[in-house]
Amino acid sequence: MRPPPAMTAARAAPTLAAAALALLWAGAGAAQELPVREVAPGVFVHEGAHEETAPGNGGDIANIGFVVGEDAVAVIDTGGSPAIGRRLRAAVESRTRKPVRYVVNTHMHPDHVFGNGAFPEAELVGHANLADALARRLETYKARLAEELGPEAAAGIGAPEVDVAVADRLRLDLGGRALEIQAFPTAHTNNDVTVLDPATGTLFTGDLLFVERVPAVDGSALGWLRAMDALAAQPAARVVPGHGPTLEGWPASLAAQRRYLDSLVTEVRQALKAGRGLSETVERAATAEGLGWALFETYHPRNVTAVYAELEWE
Amino acid sequence: MSGDPSSIRYRRGAAPFGALLLLTAAGAAAADPVEDERWELLRATYFADRAIEDAGQLLGLEAPKRAQDAAIVPLKVLLSPELRAKKLTLIVDDNPVPLAAAIDLGEASAPGALETRVRVNEYTNVRAVAETEDGRLLMTSRYIKAAGGCSAPALKDPAQSLARMGKMKMNLPDRIPAGSPVTAQLLISHPNNSGLQFDQVSRFFIPPHYIRSVSVSYNGKPVLEMTTDISISEDPNFQFSFVPEADGMLEVRAVDTKDKVFTESWPVKVAPAS
Numbered sequence: 001m002r003p004p005p006a007m008t009a010a011r012a013a014p015t016l017a018a019a020a021l022a023l024l025w026a027g028a029g030a031a032q033e034l035p036v037r038e039v040a041p042g043v044f045v046h047e048g049a050h051e052e053t054a055p056g057n058g059g060d061i062a063n064i065g066f067v068v069g070e071d072a073v074a075v076i077d078t079g080g081s082p083a084i085g086r087r088l089r090a091a092v093e094s095r096t097r098k099p100v101r102y103v104v105n106t107h108m109h110p111d112h113v114f115g116n117g118a119f120p121e122a123e124l125v126g127h128a129n130l131a132d133a134l135a136r137r138l139e140t141y142k143a144r145l146a147e148e149l150g151p152e153a154a155a156g157i158g159a160p161e162v163d164v165a166v167a168d169r170l171r172l173d174l175g176g177r178a179l180e181i182q183a184f185p186t187a188h189t190n191n192d193v194t195v196l197d198p199a200t201g202t203l204f205t206g207d208l209l210f211v212e213r214v215p216a217v218d219g220s221a222l223g224w225l226r227a228m229d230a231l232a233a234q235p236a237a238r239v240v241p242g243h244g245p246t247l248e249g250w251p252a253s254l255a256a257q258r259r260y261l262d263s264l265v266t267e268v269r270q271a272l273k274a275g276r277g278l279s280e281t282v283e284r285a286a287t288a289e290g291l292g293w294a295l296f297e298t299y300h301p302r303n304v305t306a307v308y309a310e311l312e313w314e
Numbered sequence: 315m316s317g318d319p320s321s322i323r324y325r326r327g328a329a330p331f332g333a334l335l336l337l338t339a340a341g342a343a344a345a346d347p348v349e350d351e352r353w354e355l356l357r358a359t360y361f362a363d364r365a366i367e368d369a370g371q372l373l374g375l376e377a378p379k380r381a382q383d384a385a386i387v388p389l390k391v392l393l394s395p396e397l398r399a400k401k402l403t404l405i406v407d408d409n410p411v412p413l414a415a416a417i418d419l420g421e422a423s424a425p426g427a428l429e430t431r432v433r434v435n436e437y438t439n440v441r442a443v444a445e446t447e448d449g450r451l452l453m454t455s456r457y458i459k460a461a462g463g464c465s466a467p468a469l470k471d472p473a474q475s476l477a478r479m480g481k482m483k484m485n486l487p488d489r490i491p492a493g494s495p496v497t498a499q500l501l502i503s504h505p506n507n508s509g510l511q512f513d514q515v516s517r518f519f520i521p522p523h524y525i526r527s528v529s530v531s532y533n534g535k536p537v538l539e540m541t542t543d544i545s546i547s548e549d550p551n552f553q554f555s556f557v558p559e560a561d562g563m564l565e566v567r568a569v570d571t572k573d574k575v576f577t578e579s580w581p582v583k584v585a586p587a588s
C-alpha cells in the first residue's frame with residue numbers, strides 16, 4: 001500500500017507535519033496515549049487486561065507493541081478496537097518520529113487486529129491464511145464488538161488487505177534492525193505468526209503463548225503442541241506472549257501452557273474412549289477447576305468442544 | 315488526509331449474509347416481538363398455513379444455554395415412541411439459512427435420541443418440528459445465547475477439511491442385540507462450507523460447498539433420509555437409533571452440492587436377543 005500524500009509531506013517536514021498529525025488523530029477520537037513499557041532497547045509492549053472485551057477496557061485485552069529501527073517502526077498487533085489502535089499510534093508517536101512501515105498481525109483474532117485502521121500508511125504483514133480466515137469471521141467479530149462496546153466502536157472496520165503474506169519465513173528491515181517473521185501450521189488458529197527481534201532476543205509469540213490467561217483453541221490442540229516444539233527452538237532471551245506478562249527465561253515459560261494443552265487432550269481422549277458424548281463431556285469439563293488460569297470457566301468448555309471435534313477423528 | 319483513518323486503511327467487505335439476517339436483533343429475548351415475527355416468516359416459508367402444536371412431553375430438545383464454540387453447537391432431539399414421528403425438521407431461526415435439516419425417519423429407524431451439531435451465528439431460537447404418521451405437526455424450541463469473544467461459526471482449518479473430505483466414521487456399540495434399538499454415531503468429514511464469505515483475492519463470494527443429503531439404510535431398509543444445509547457444522551455428525559433385526563450392512567450415502575457422492579458401509583453382527 002502506497003503512503004497517502006500527507007505522509008510523504010510528513011517526511012519532508014517532520015516537525016510541522018507531526019504536530020498536524022497529532023491534532024488530526026486527537027480529532028479522530030480520544031487518542032490518549034496507551035501506556036507502554038520498553039522491555040528491551042527499542043522494543044515497547046503494552047499489556048492488555050485478562051478480561052473479555054467490555055466497556056471498562058474498551059477492547060484492550062491483548063498484548064500489543066512496536067519495535068523501532070534506525071529508519072522505521074514495526075507495530076505488532078493493534079488491539080481490540082479502532083480506538084485502541086489510535087491510542088497505540090499515539091504511544092508510537094510520543095516515542096519516535098520514524099514512520100510506521102509495517103503492521104504485523106500475529107493472527108486473525110479481533111483483540112489483535114481491530115486497531116489496524118490507525119496505521120493506514122503501513123504495509124500489513126500476516127500469515128498466508130490471515131485474509132481468508134478473517135474474511136470468514138469478520139461479520140461475526142464486528143457484531144460481537146458492537147454488542148460489547150456499542151455500534152460506534154465497530155464502525156469503519158473492514159476486511160484487511162494483507163500486503164505481505166507469509167507462508168514460511170520473512171525478514172522485515174527497519175534499518176539496522178531486521179525482524180524475523182515465522183508462519184506456523186494450524187495451532188492456536190490456522191494463521192499464527194511469531195515475530196523475533198534478533199537484536200535483543202525478544203520474541204513476540206502472538207497467541208501461540210498464553211501466560212496467566214487460559215489458552216483458547218481455535219485451530220488444533222495437537223497442532224499447537226507441535227508448534228510449541230518449534231517455538232521452543234527459537235533463540236529468544238525473553239518472550240512477549242499474546243496475553244500476560246513479558247517473561248525472561250525461555251523456553252521454560254512454555255511449561256504451564258503445555259501442561260494445560262496436554263491435560264485438555266488427555267481429558268477429551270478419555271471421554272471419547274469411554275463413549276461419552278460431546279454435551280456430557282463439556283458439562284463435566286465445565287465443573288473442573290483449580291488450574292489457576294484466568295477466564296478458565298469461559299474458555300475451558302469451549303476448548304473441550306473444539307478439541308472433542310478434533311480428536312474424534314483420531 | 316481526511317475522514318476516519320480506518321476508512322483509508324480498510325475497504326468495506328460486502329455483507330456476507332443473506333437479507334434474512336437483517337431481520338434479526340442481536341441479544342433479543344426469546345419471546346421478543348422481533349423473534350416472533352421472524353418465526354412467523356419461517357413458519358409460513360417451511361410449513362405454509364399448517365397448524366403447529368406444542369409438543370409437550372412427546373418431543374424433547376436439548377441444547378446448551380450458551381453456545382460454547384459457535385461452530386459446533388450440539389442439538390439433541392428426544393422422540394418419544396408415542397409421538398410416532400415420520401419426519402423431523404431442525405431450524406436455527408437466526409442463521410442465514412435457518413433450515414438446518416429435514417429428516418425422514420424410515421422403517422428401520424427407532425424412536426429415541428437424534429443428535430447433530432449446528433453453527434449458531436447469533437442469539438437464536440432453535441426448534442425441532444416433528445410430523446406424526448397421522449399428519450400433525452408438533453414443535454419444541456430452545457433459546458441459545460451466542461458464544462462470546464472470538465468464537466465464530468467458521469471452519470477452523472479449511473485446508474485440512476478439504477484434504478479429508480468424504481472420509482466417514484461410524485461408532486457402534488460393542489454388543490448389538492437383535493431386534494432392539496441401537497444408537498449409532500455417523501461422522502462425515504466435509505468442510506460444509508457456507509460459501510457466504512467474501513474471497514479477498516478473487517473479489518467474489520466463495521461458492522457454497524456442503525453436504526446436501528445423507529441417506530442411512532440397514533439391509534436396504536431406510537433408517538434416515540436427510541436433507542441438510544449450511545447450518546450443520548463442518549464435519550457433519552449425526553447420532554441416531556435403528557433396529558437391526560438380523561446381521562447386515564449399515565449403509566450411508568451422502569451427496570454434496572458439487573454432486574460428489576460419498577458412500578460407505580459397515581457390517582453389523584447382532585447378538586441373539588436375550
Ligand SMILES: [Zn+2]
Nearest residue numbers: 107109188207
Ligand atoms: Zn488469539
